[in-house]
Structures are given as C-alpha cells and as structure tokens.
Amino acid sequence: MQTSDSKGYSAIGVFRGKTNHNMGTLWRSAYILGAAYIFTVDGRYKKQSSDVLRTWSRIPLFQYKTFEDLLNNIPHDCRLVGIEIDDKAEFLHEFQHPKRAIYLLGAEDTGLPEEVKAKCHYLVKLPGNSSLNVGVTGSIVLHDRVSKMPTDLPPNHQE
Ligand SMILES: C[S@@+](CC[C@H](N)C(=O)[O-])C[C@H]1O[C@@H](n2cnc3c(N)ncnc32)[C@H](O)[C@@H]1O
Structure with a gap:
C-alpha cells in the first residue's frame, strides 16, 4: 500500500x-473526502443550491472557461490526472496517486476528448466496460486516494 508522510492536496472537476x-454529488464527496477544491471547465450545468451540508461554504468551486484556462492555472508541481475508460489508462486500484493531484472527469454525454486526455500526466480507469455516473466515479477516485494517503483527510476525519 502507498503511504505518505507529508500532506499533499487534491482537487477534482468535470470537463x-x-x-x-x-x-452537487461531486462537491459533497470532495468536501467529505478531503479535496481542497472542485472545478468546472466550460460547465453547462445550471447553478442551484439545494445542498444541506452547504458544501459551497466549505470548499470552493472554480470555474474555468476553457481547458487552456485550467492548464494555465495548474499549481506548481501538481499533476493532472484524467479519469476515463481508455486502453492507455491504468487501473485505479494499482494507481499511485501523486502527492498533489488534480483529477479531471469527462462530461455525462461525451466523456473526455482525445486532445484533453493527451495533455493529462496520467490516465486512470475503473474496472468494467460500461461507464459509471460521473459523480460516483469522482467519489470512488477520491476514496481510493484517501485510503492510500490518509493524511489527506481533514484533521477531524482522521482516526
Ligand atoms: C457517463 S461517463 C461518459 C460516457 C460517455 N458517453 C462516453 O462514452 O465517453 C462520464 C465520465 O465519468 C467517468 N467515468 C465513468 N466510468 C468510468 C470508468 N469505468 N473509468 C474511468 N472513468 C469513468 C469519466 O470521466 C467519464 O468521462
């Protein structure tokens, strides 16, 4: 199992x-599972605040207009991890998460385009040939991260 002796951070978003x-599902999971922030790239959803945990008040949402905008704002020494079913992708359970990672999911209808996948430092997939829901996928990825890197959880979540 991967261990980590110093704290990193993660962020997760959808293209x-x-x-x-x-x-909303992703935002809530991101907060509970210790992500620093979430983001959208060229988001098409309609904003609405029905979240009982008031997640928006706990971790921020950044909204990038374009993928280039996201790339230009990746923090220093942080890796972009594309989450997609792809022959070149590694399986999540075997994946060693970078200490500082931004996870990028694809849209519900179109997934991640080839040109976006090509710019990711890593590609990771979950088992199976059929797509999971995007919010569920992001939640599983973040859970995998904290199960391998428990120091990434907020202090009140650590045992
Ligand atoms: C509903 S899926 C997109 C399906 C889209 N129609 C396609 O064929 O690419 C939405 C996103 O969830 C993520 N996803 C769903 N299942 C996945 C899996 N098994 N492995 C990796 N990512 C997955 C990916 O980020 C994907 O772009």
Missing part, C-alpha cells in the same frame, strides 16, 4: 459537465 445533480 463540460451537464448536470447540476452530478456536480
């Missing part, structure tokens, strides 16, 4: 996400 409900 051209469509559904408000999926963003």
